[in-house]
Amino acid sequence: MSGKRALAAVALVVVAVTLFVVGRSMAAEPLRLTTTGTRYAVTVLIEDPAPGRVTAEVEVTSGDADTVTLSAVMADMGHSTPEVAAREREPGRFLAEGELFAMSGVWELSIRLDGPAGEEQLAVKALIPA
Secondary structure (H helix, E strand, O other): OHHHHHHHHHHHHHHHHHHHHHHHHOOOOOEEEEEEOOOOEEEEEEOOOOOEEEEEEEEEEEOOOOEEEEEEEEHHHOEEOOOEEEEEEEOOEEEEEEEEEOOOEEEEEEEEEEEOOEEEEEEEEEEEOO
């Protein structure tokens, strides 16, 4: 019996390692979104796009923004998220942390910027994987 138990334990380890490797390879690729308005242009990078809490880095590539906030809407499902304020890490780079996507699917990410040139709201579509 101990031979069968050892074989079962080895098989269990092999299955666990396989699931870990396959799961990591199926992890979502970072999401890079770029959009341009009349006053500002931004690139948003979300390293691990998924439902729930995410970290989004916003790089203001054109214009001089003092504040940046993010929110998201999935109109087809009636979902929206409250604004998440980003903190400025360095000039032109902001970091927002919070729940932007309640579920997987296509969301419209809104980026609201304010600075010397005035306020502008930009929007870009984001596909959030399951």
